[in-house]
Amino acid sequence: MKMDNLKHKIKEFKPSSWAIDNPSVIYVMISIFLFIGVSSYLSMPREEFPEVKETKIFISTIYPGNTAEDMERLITDPLEDRLKNISDVVEVVSTSQEDYAIITVEFDQELSIPEAEQRVKDEVDAEKASEDWPVFNGAKVEPSVFDLNISEALPLLNVNLSGDYPVEQLKAFAEYLEDDIEKVEEVKGVDLRGVQDKEVEVAVDIYKMMSAQVSFDDVINSIRNGNMTLSAGNLVSSGQRRTIRVLGEIQKPVELKEFVVKSERGAVYLKDIAEVKFKPKETTTYAREKGQSVVMLDIKKRSGANAIKASEKIRAIVEEARVNYFPPNLDLSITNDSSERTLSQVDDLVNNIIFGIILVVSVLMFFLGFKNAIFVGFAIPMSMFMSFMILSALGYTLNTMILFGLIMGLGMLVDNGVVVVENVYRLMEQEGMSRIQAAKQGIGEIAVPIIISTATTVAAFVPLGLWPGVMGQFMIFFPITLSVVLGSSLFVAIFINSMLVSKFMTVGDTVIPFKTLVRMTSIFGGFGLFIILIGGPLRGLGTLMIVVSAMFWIYRYGIRGWAYKFQTITLVRFENFYEKQLKFALRGRNVYFFFATTLMLLIAAFMSFGASVGSGRTKIEFFPDNIPNQIFVYIEYPQGTAIEKTNAITKAIEKRVAKIVKDDAYIVENENELVEYNIAQVGRGAENPFTETGLISDMPHRGKITLGMKEFKFRKGLNSETLRKQIQEELAGIYPGVTISVEKDLVEPPSGYPVNIELEGENYDTLISIAERISVFINKKNVAGMEGLKVDVNKDKPSMEVQVNRQKAGELNVAVGQIGMQLRRSLFGDKAGVYKKEGEDYDINVRFNQEQRYNNSALFDQRVIFRDMADGQIKEIPISALASSKNTSTFSAIKHKGGERVVSLYSGLKPGGNAVEIVAEIQEHMKGFEAFPRGVSIDYTGQIEEQNKQQDFLIGAFFTGLGLIMLILIFQFKGLSKPIIIMIAIFFSLIGVFGGLMLTGWPFVIMMTMMGIIALAGIVVNNGVVLLDYADILIQRKKEELGIEAKDYLGITEFTHCVIQAGKARLRPVILTAVTTVLGLIPLAIGLNINFISLMADFDPKIYVGGDNVIFWGPLAWTVIFGLVIATFLTLIIVPILFHISYRLKLRVLKKPQQTVMAS
Secondary structure, eight states, X not given: OHHHHHHHHOOOOHHHHHHHHOHHHHHHHHHHHHHHHHHHHHHSOBOSSOOOOOOEEEEEEEOTTOOHHXXXXXXXXXXXXXXXXXXXXXXXXXXXXXXEEEEEEEEOTTSOHHHHHHHHHHHHHHHHTSTTSOEETTEEOOOEEEEOXXXXXXXXXXXXXXXXXXXXXXXXXXXXXXXXXXXXXXXXXXXXXXXXXXXEEEEEOHHHHHXXXXXXXXXXXXXXXXXXXXXXXXXXXXXXXXXXXEOOOOSSGGGGGGOEEEOBTBOEEHHHHEEEEEEEOSOOEEEEETTEEOEEEEEEEOTTOOHHHHHHXXXXXXXXXXXXXXXXXXXXEEESOOHHHHHHHHHHHXXXXXXXXXXHHHHHHHHHOHHHHHHHXXXXXXXXXXXXXHHHHTTOOBOHHHHHHHHHHHHHHHHHHHHHHHHHHHHHHHSOOOHHHHHHHHHHHHHHHHHHHHHHHHHHHGGGGGOOHHHHHHHTHHHHHHHHHHHHHHHXXXXXXXXXXXXXXXXXOOOOOHHHHHHHHHHHHHHHHHHHHHOSTTHHHHHHHHHHHHHHHHIIIIIHHHHHHIIIIIHHHHHHHHHHHHHHHTSTTHHHHHHHHHHHHHHHHHHHHHHXXXXXXXXXXXXXXXXXXXXXXXXXXXXXXXXXXXHHHHHHHHHHHHHHHTSGGGEETTEESSEEEEEEEEETTOSOTTTOTTOOSOOTTEEEEEEEEOOGGGSTTOOHHHHHHHHHHHHTTSXXXXXXXXXXXXXXXXXXXXXXXXXXXXXXXXXXXXXXXXHHHHHTTOOTTBOOOEESOOSOEEEEEEEEOHHHHHHTTOOHHHHHHHHHHHHTOEEEEEEEETTEXXXXXXXXXXXXXXXXXXXXHSEEEEEOTTTOOEXXXXXXXXXXXXXXXXXXXXXXXXXXXXXXXXXXXXTTOOHHHHHHHHHHHHTTSOOOOTTOEXXXXXXXXXXXXXXXXHHHHHHHHHHHHHHHHHHHHSSSHHHHHHHHHHHHTHHHHHHHHHHHOOOEEHHHHHHHHHHHHHXXXXXXXXXXXXXXXXXXXXXXXXXXXXTSOOOHHHHHHHHHHHHHHTHHHHXXXXXXXXXXXXXXXXXXXXXXXXXXXXXXXOOEEOOHHHHHHHHHHHHHHHHHHHHHHIIIIIHHHHHHHHHHHHHHHTTOOSSOOOOO
């Protein structure tokens, strides 16, 4: 009979029992997983943040010699009309400016980029085929259709060349590097800055042309027809076929001088009317490093490529060229290289993982004893390497998002192992079972609960896997990693931990024999030392193995006595104390008092947090406010400003910035401890890649200064945000007419300016006028934290209108197009052919010489020379006789959104500025602004629009996750009461989150705090499920013991006893889960960084506090820590109370007796 009862009680879980019965298979499995996991860790590419691929297609069109209005009318409007026909388009925005237009087409994320690009190309090709499409240089204007993600827009690094050499020689050196660097497979392209491409310029003298009665057509046709090599066919002679080639291409530009351009009344040579020069094109770019001119290689990474490998290859190419090719006095420097910082951040996170593991295993030793701690601790590296194996198979890189997911899972993944080991240990100690029997029954009792609890934790993150848009691509790696880690830990607990405890678990305080200790130290320490000496990415594993071997000795001769006392005295006392408190809480009306008090605390936490936000003490942020790794000074003159003038003002600003950077506060022993490099670009390369992705036009009116900071750990406490503030204050208002913005690098996907106001309407003059008045109106209010509103377009672009007298021109048989083309050729020039040299093609351009090109008299007194078809006579008619001119101004640019004209007001933030508060204040001020004219609308977009969108998604994801958890719990408990209890506990855990934020005054960071709340929900559910499920097991056992039916109810006394016993039995796992999770997060939350690799190799821990990781991840870590402290109390006290209240209500509703009715 006893055996039957025993069999009835034994509850096995077959997969675990199989693992226990087949240890050899599990050992092989462990070896395979470790090998593949290590290989995956080594092979995964490193990057700072995951690469974001936007489903955006860009249409870029260059059409020289046209105003913004012309570009809108001729290029943008026709293309936008075509693009309306494409399905799955989310938004179309465009910018038309002088000579250039760019249209951005954003598609639904479900559509692949190649498919989106093909759809756009089809529509563009269809429009280009129309008769009205403009022509340039004898061919139709060619729009370029391409996709581009932010990683391809940002430079991977810059290589700068300088020295006592002519610019042409520096360019030759740069081109040597360019050729080799472009062969690197990870490199998308290389642009040269600070030097111009060359051209062959035929600079005609208009007076000599008119004297010789030579027209532009004569010159251009002469060069086109004379500078060509033509195949004339094949000649068959004497049984041979010879290819005939007519050679006419010039070998040197000077040969053009001998071309005859006209021979009607004696030969007129090109040298008689023009100068021929092989020279750099007009300046479009300047580049400097620390104020000295350089030739710069701006290197862009290919999408999806490994940035670290690319950087290593480029550095090797530069070093090889320095040693074997370049002269020794050529100065070479590499700036803007983020790969070192990326590696450092990854290493810091790896060290955080090691630190977390040490803390977690140390705590486990105190709670569970050395051997049991090893069983549980083994789950950490095993789960990690299984996760690396899975993540690598999915094609993911090793970035900070994934590494933080691993850190976040550090405390959570031991939970399953703790429950398994603790339950088996309890059965061996309290019920005297053998190892194998205890392992099978112990895991059988808790297998389903830990599977369900893991499923519910993962369910909390499932909605995040559906995160749409660019932000979703950026953040999705965190929930995916956490889900993979938890899944791996569940596998380890069920298969590997179950086998290990069945083989090696012992009860009581076991002393490790000295010989065993030496043998284990030799194995772990020897392997660890070997790995460290080899080096490479696995040094962290080697360090961990040495630390583990050291911990054997520390435990044996230091911790063991304390741990034994903690387990046998302290923990027992705590358990007894908890039992007394739980008995008190479950007594009589106390349950209602505790529940009401907790509810009041929740309400108080919400109200106090709201008051803190309302008072401005607690700020709402979209993303963590990072400390800059780069500071950008963007300089913008009105469009139409000559690049020389922009360069001069940029130089002046560089000097001011350099003076601040060289302040004594930043200099220690003649070395700047904060700023690593200082580069400047004027013209091309001066765009803001975070807000102007895809823009590739010339920008002679713009400049950019980039200050790169040293890594955080080398800054000796200096704050780069303070430097940015100093620069902002220094440059504020000192250059009238120049727009200066001092900004910092972003840690999140670009979402526009923090403050962005859009005005939409048809009349662009009206929109600009209103925008300028709003700018003045708001800037007078001195809104705290805002740089100052700026208008993105204006009507200050200088222009000249030429009005042709159609009647007079018609009488003289001159077309408007002839006059326009004559002026265009005079100023801009016309391509007459190509000069080929050493595999490169150089345009041959015909235009006025420098002196006459910008001379109004020469320009309008020139004659239109042509042969009149009516009488065959050559006619010469001055342009001034047919047209008049006047100076005007035109739009700097015309912007569209959804086909409608828009004007934007934008601003960056000063250090400490909060976009939410600023926009709210602006909206309040705008209530006192004049009424808008009819047809003009206003919208607040940019970062605020994105923030609201993401906040709505995260709130929806939170409640969707709760819904999924609820469904799983209903399936598990086959009822509603227990799932509702756990749901209430989740909401109660927010007391810790909002209370902690209120007390500390730290900001509520929407992206991070909300994800922390979602993660917290999963942990609360995990502990609640394990406790309630074990309470159910005890209740069923009690019913069997008393001989009552399973569907009947226990009396309140017996029920209370079961609940107290369940709470006491699950006390250690719940406390351990909380402590291990908190300890796993603490190094990152407080920013304590210890380099364990250098500690072992050089006895230098390189300790520092802070850094990019704590700034970015700290808010999420503290959210979980705050919430978990309260959630632990909730699980141990409030969950049993709610369970007790629900049971009482059931007894009352069903009118069951309060005392157990024994079976007869």
